[in-house]
Structures are given as C-alpha cells and as structure tokens.
Amino acid sequence: MVPLIYVCDDDSHIVRAICMKLKKAGLEVEGFRDGFSCWEKVQQQAPDMIITDLQMPCMNGIELCGKIRNFPNTQTIPVTLLTGKGFEFDHDEYMQTLKINNVMVKPFSPKKLLIQVQESLNITNDVIA
Amino acid sequence: MNSYGKYWLLVLLLLVVSCADNLLITNQLVSPAVAFVISLIASLAGWFWLVKTIEKDRNQIASYLRNPGLKRPGFQRRNFFGNVFAEAIQKIEDSGSELVSTKQVKTMLKARLNTSLKKELLMESVIKNLDYGILIFDAQHELEFSNPAAGPFLMDEASHNQNYSDSSLSLSKALTNNSIIPELAKLLAKTFERRDATLRRRAEFDLTSNDSTNYYRAVATNLWDENLSILGTMIVVENIGEEQNEKTKHAEFVSSVAHELKTPMSGIKAYVEMLLDGDCDEQEAQELYGFMNDQIDRLTRLVNSMLNLARIESGVIEIKRHDYELNDILKTAADVISPNAAEKEISFITELSDLYLPVHVDNDMFGQAIINLLSNAVKYTPNGHEVRLRSRMEDASAVIEIRDTGMGIPEKSLPHIFERFYRVPENNGSAAGTGLGLALVHFIVTNVHNGSISIQSKVNEGTCFNITIPLGHQEKKKVRRVASPAIV
Numbered sequence: 373m374v375p376l377i378y379v380c381d382d383d384s385h386i387v388r389a390i391c392m393k394l395k396k397a398g399l400e401v402e403g404f405r406d407g408f409s410c411w412e413k414v415q416q417q418a419p420d421m422i423i424t425d426l427q428m429p430c431m432n433g434i435e436l437c438g439k440i441r442n443f444p445n446t447q448t449i450p451v452t453l454l455t456g457k458g459f460e461f462d463h464d465e466y467m468q469t470l471k472i473n474n475v476m477v478k479p480f481s482p483k484k485l486l487i488q489v490q491e492s493l494n495i496t497n498d499v500i501a
Numbered sequence: 502m503n504s505y506g507k508y509w510l511l512v513l514l515l516l517v518v519s520c521a522d523n524l525l526i527t528n529q530l531v532s533p534a535v536a537f538v539i540s541l542i543a544s545l546a547g548w549f550w551l552v553k554t555i556e557k558d559r560n561q562i563a564s565y566l567r568n569p570g571l572k573r574p575g576f577q578r579r580n581f582f583g584n585v586f587a588e589a590i591q592k593i594e595d596s597g598s599e600l601v602s603t604k605q606v607k608t609m610l611k612a613r614l615n616t617s618l619k620k621e622l623l624m625e626s627v628i629k630n631l632d633y634g635i636l637i638f639d640a641q642h643e644l645e646f647s648n649p650a651a652g653p654f655l656m657d658e659a660s661h662n663q664n665y666s667d668s669s670l671s672l673s674k675a676l677t678n679n680s681i682i683p684e685l686a687k688l689l690a691k692t693f694e695r696r697d698a699t700l701r702r703r704a705e706f707d708l709t710s711n712d713s714t715n716y717y718r719a720v721a722t723n724l725w726d727e728n729l730s731i732l733g734t735m736i737v738v739e740n741i742g743e744e745q746n747e748k749t750k751h752a753e754f755v756s757s758v759a760h761e762l763k764t765p766m767s768g769i770k771a772y773v774e775m776l777l778d779g780d781c782d783e784q785e786a787q788e789l790y791g792f793m794n795d796q797i798d799r800l801t802r803l804v805n806s807m808l809n810l811a812r813i814e815s816g817v818i819e820i821k822r823h824d825y826e827l828n829d830i831l832k833t834a835a836d837v838i839s840p841n842a843a844e845k846e847i848s849f850i851t852e853l854s855d856l857y858l859p860v861h862v863d864n865d866m867f868g869q870a871i872i873n874l875l876s877n878a879v880k881y882t883p884n885g886h887e888v889r890l891r892s893r894m895e896d897a898s899a900v901i902e903i904r905d906t907g908m909g910i911p912e913k914s915l916p917h918i919f920e921r922f923y924r925v926p927e928n929n930g931s932a933a934g935t936g937l938g939l940a941l942v943h944f945i946v947t948n949v950h951n952g953s954i955s956i957q958s959k960v961n962e963g964t965c966f967n968i969t970i971p972l973g974h975q976e977k978k979k980v981r982r983v984a985s986p987a988i989v
Contacts, residue, residue: 382926383764383767383768385765385767385768385771385772385792385795385796386764386767386768386771388792389768389771389772389775390771392775392780392781392785393771393775393780396780396781406926427760428926429926429927430926456759456760456763456764456767457756457759457760478763478764478766478767479763479766479767479769479770479771480767480770480771481770481771481774482771482774482775483774483778
C-alpha cells in the first residue's frame with residue numbers, strides 16, 4: 373500500500389515543490405495551506421506521515437502537532453517540522469515534548485527531505501517501486 | 502597751642518609767682534604771710550585749670566568711646582594723657598576690629614553651613630528620586646545607605662537564609678550579608694575580592710514579582726581614599742526593561758526579516774534542486790522557471806520595501822516638507838492607482854473637498870502613503886466592487902478617507918495591522934505583499950507629519966482608513982485658490 377503524506381505550509385510554492393518531489397518518489401501526497409484544514413483532514417483520514425511548516429495561519433505547526441499527539445488514533449504519526457526560524461527556535465524542546473521526529477530548517481533540500489521521509493516510514497525506493 | 506604748651510605755661514606761671522614771692526619777700530614789700538597767700542592762690546588757680554583741662558579731655562575720650570562714629574580726638578598733641586589714651590584707644594579699636602571680623606567669619610560660616618545643608622538636602626532629594634537603585638557598603642560589606650529605588654534589592658534575614666541554604670555559595674563574606682538579594686551579594690563579593698583586576702564590575706539579572714519580570718543591570722564600584730585604602734563599595738542598579746524590550750523587538754525584527762527572506766528562497770532552492778536532479782519534464786520545468794521568477798520578484802519587493810522603510814525611519818532620506826494643497830496630492834495618487842482599479846473593473850471614486858485644504862507635507866512621502874493605501878484597497882477588493890477616496894476639513898485638521906468594499910480584516914488582526922511584516926492570515930493568499938506597506942504608511946503619517954491614522958473594518962463588508970493631519974501652511978507665501986471637485 374502506498375504511504376499517504378500530508379504536506380502543510382502557507383506558502384504554495386513550498387507545498388507544490390514537496391508534493392512534486394514526493395509524488396515522483398511514488399508516494400501519495402496531499403497539500404494544505406494552514407494547520408486547521410490539515411487537522412480536519414487528519415481526523416477524517418489519518419496519514420502515514422505529516423510534514424508541516426511552523427508558522428501558519430489559523431493553526432501553526434506546534435498547535436497542529438499538539439493536537440495530533442493528544443488524539444489516540446494519530447499520536448504515533450511521524451511528523452517533520454519545517455521552519456524558517458534559526459537559533460531562536462528550540463528544536464530539542466519540541467522534539468521531546470511533542471515527539472517531533474525531524475526538524476528541517478528552510479531553505480531545505482527536497483532530496484534530503486525525501487530521505488528523511490523514507491527513513492521515518494522505514495521504506496526504500498525499491499519498496500515504493 | 503599744643504597740649505604740652507598748656508602745662509608748661511602752668512609751670513612757668515607757678516615759677517613766676519614763686520620768683521615774685523621771693524622778690525617781694527626779699528625787698529620786704531610784703532610780709533611772708535601775704536607772699537604765701539599769693540603763692541597759694543596762684544597754685545590753686547593753676548591746679549584748678551589743670552584739673553579742668555584733664556576733665557575736658559576725659560569727657561572727650563569718653564564721648565569717643567561711647568560713640569566711635571565721632572571724630573577721633575588728637576590725644577597725642579592736645580592731651581596730657583594723650584599717649585596712654587591713644588594706646589588704650591588703639592587696643593580697644595583693634596579688639597573691635599577683631600570682634601567685627603569674628604562676627605563676619607561667624608556669618609560666613611553660618612552661610613556656608615546653610616549652603617551645605619541645602620546642597621545636602623538637594624543631593625538627598627536627588628538620590629531619593631533617582632530611578633537608579635543606589636546601595637553603599639562599608640569596607641566590612643555592611644549596608645551603609647540605600648535609596649528608595651533600591652527597595653526591590655533588599656531582603657529580610659528569613660528570605661536570605663532560605664536563599665542561601667546552599668553552603669556551596671561561599672564566595673566571600675558578602676554572601677553572608679543578610680540585607681541584599683543574592684545577585685547583588687555575588688556582585689559585591691566579586692568586586693571586592695577581585696579589586697586588583699578591575700575597579701568596577703557589572704551584572705545583569707531579572708526579578709519576578711506579581712507575575713511580571715523586570716530586568717536590571719548592576720554596576721559595582723570600589724571606593725578608595727587618598728591613601729588607596731578601600732572605603733567600601735557602591736552598587737548602582739538600573740532598570741533595563743526598555744532596553745531589553747528594544748533588544749527583543751530588534752531580535753524579532755531580524756527573525757521576521759530572516760523568515761520573510763527564507764520563504765521565497767526555500768521555494769527557489771527546492772525548484773532548482775528538482776530541475777538539477779531532472780525530476781520534471783519539459784512542461785513542468787517551464788512552470789518551475791515561472792514560479793522561480795515570481796519568487797525572485799517577491800524577494801526584490803521585500804528588499805526594496807525594507808530599504809525604503811529603513812531609509813525613512815533612520816532619516817537617511819531627507820524630509821522636505823512644503824506647503825501644498827492636499828487635493829492636488831490626492832489627485833496625483835488617484836491617477837497612479839486608476840489603471841489598476843480599471844483592470845479589476847473596480848469603481849474608483851474620488852470625492853475631494855470643495856474647500857482649499859492647505860497642508861505642510863513632504864509631497865513624495867505623503868503621496869507614497871496614499872498610494873500604498875489605495876493600492877491595498879484595490880488589491881484586497883474583489884472585481885466589480887468599489888474603492889472611494891475622500892477628503893474633508895474637520896476642525897483644524899484635514900481628513901483623508903480611503904474606503905473599500907473588499908474582503909475586510911478580522912477584528913483580531915486590527916491591533917497588529919501596522920506592525921512590520923504583519924499580514925492578515927485570512928487574506929494572505931489573496932495578493933502579493935511584504936507586510937511592510939502599512940508600517941511605512943503609519944510611520945509617514947504619525948512620525949513625519951504629526952498626524953494620526955485609524956482603521957475600521959468588517960469581514961466581507963470592507964475596510965476604511967482615516968488619516969488626519971494638521972491643516973495649514975507654514976511658509977510665508979500665500980497661494981489661494983479653490984479646488985474643484987473631481988470624480989474619477
């Protein structure tokens with residue numbers, strides 16, 4: 373079964389770029405522009421992994437992650453956080469308290485993001501193919 | 502006749518009487534008894550005259566002593582006891598002078614004392630009213646003086662013991678001082694113990710009380726006497742809350758700039774990498790080039806807006822305020838925006854005051870502010886809706902109103918609308934923007950033109966900005982004409 377990934381970022385270009393990269397790798401991807409619409413979809417259909425931006429309207433990445441971790445059906449979903457913040461953002465704190473699997477600082481490499489996704493899902497290109 | 506002359510005359514008279522007596526007795530012209538009587542009368546007369554003269558001199562001296570303002574008698578020349586009196590008078594006069602100078606010294610000392618007391622009171626009042634906390638310790642680290650502002654840094658013994666239950670804090674005697682908070686005790690100890698290294702030391706700390714945190718900077722300075730023996734230590738504590746706020750704001754600004762720059766850069770980097778890796782076909786590649794071009798335009802807009810704001814805020818751009826007719830500036834701004842409005846089939850209406858509205862503004866800056874507001878109105882108003890520009894006189898002010906029937910701004914966003922990089926989340930995707938345009942408008946209106954700007958908005962109904970600036974020309978030349986109403 374092809375893993376389903378939700379990508380959430382208020383910048384349409386970033387959503388588009390990630391979706392293109394992951395789709396090319398054979399993954400099923402759906403994009404969202406804010407945390408709230410992503411959370412609504414998560415409740416309807418839990419994905420295999422979520423990639424979310426930190427700063428977003430309506431519901432930011434931390435709030436979205438908090439909700440995912442507090443909901444029994446979704447609390448084990450791997451989450452990768454994208455952020456434009458640098459030193460002022462305490463990665464370790466959130467990685468521990470919200471069990472965020474990875475943090476990628478913008479500008480990031482889609483190739484590295486794909487590798488992280490594959491590691492998180494314990495899959496390889498061969499498996500997807 | 503001088504004073505001695507009188508006495509010599511008396512002696513001469515007595516000698517003449519005595520000689521006359523002898524002659525009369527020798528020539529037996531008178532009997533010895535008569536001669537004795539004559540001598541006696543002459544002597545008595547002489548002594549009587551002498552006594553009278555002395556009495557007169559005495560009275561003269563007594564009068565002078567009673568009233569030193571009188572002319573001083575010439576004792577040496579006219580008086581038998583002149584020398585003695587003169588010497589006595591001189592001594593009395595010297596004593597008088599000494600008395601006068603003593604009185605003067607006393608008055609002067611009194612005046613100095615008063616001045617010192619006043620200065621002391623003044624200094625005390627200054628120190629009492631200082632915003633800086635001042636604490637002065639003696640050489641044994643005992644608190645000698647503290648002003649009211651130092652209150653938050655003092656503590657009672659109970660709280661001190663509680664704080665210092667940790668025995669590892671044995672830096673110096675100062676830590677056992679039970680009158681000041683631990684942060685200052687440590688600073689005091691370091692300043693005293695390492696006095697050879699530096700004269701003064703500083704420390705920054707924060708105190709939390711009633712759920713609010715205050716930030717402080719303390720500077721401790723050792724005090725020395727002339728012989729280089731230490732007298733004590735002075736600690737001056739300054740509240741650096743505002744400075745800290747400024748630092749936080751600056752850090753937030755830098756963080757916002759970095760975030761705003763990183764977002765388009767992320768898009769570009771992702772697209773470039775995908776193109777390099779051959780992840781897309783020819784058609785997709787063309788699409789990605791277009792996206793990258795958009796992102797580069799976004800970066801350029803952002804950098805230009807930041808530069809504009811920085812230049813205006815820092816005063817690099819010279820403010821050239823002159824007398825203008827407000828409606829002229831508004832008409833020029835309207836002409837710039839009209840094509841954009843026409844493109845979106847927006848009805849752009851200008852209702853300018855019939856009155857002559859004299860203003861003293863920087864034409865370029867103020868015009869830019871109006872263009873920014875009109876441009877926003879057009880950007881966030883759907884096709885076929887309406888944007889209206891009005892001007893009017895209100896009391897001693899000119900009011901400019903820019904109203905649209907666009908998507909409006911949620912109430913929660915209104916307090917942040919003039920903040921740098923703030924973009925209304927709900928409208929973020931509707932139009933390209935940097936989040937700096939309204940910050941620039943706010944600065945131009947309030948800081949450059951001493952005006953004010955307000956906003957009313959309702960979601961799905963529209964937004965209205967009101968700018969108020971002082972009315973009146975400030976240059977001497979007077980150009981009076983009546984503006985004609987215009988509808989574009």
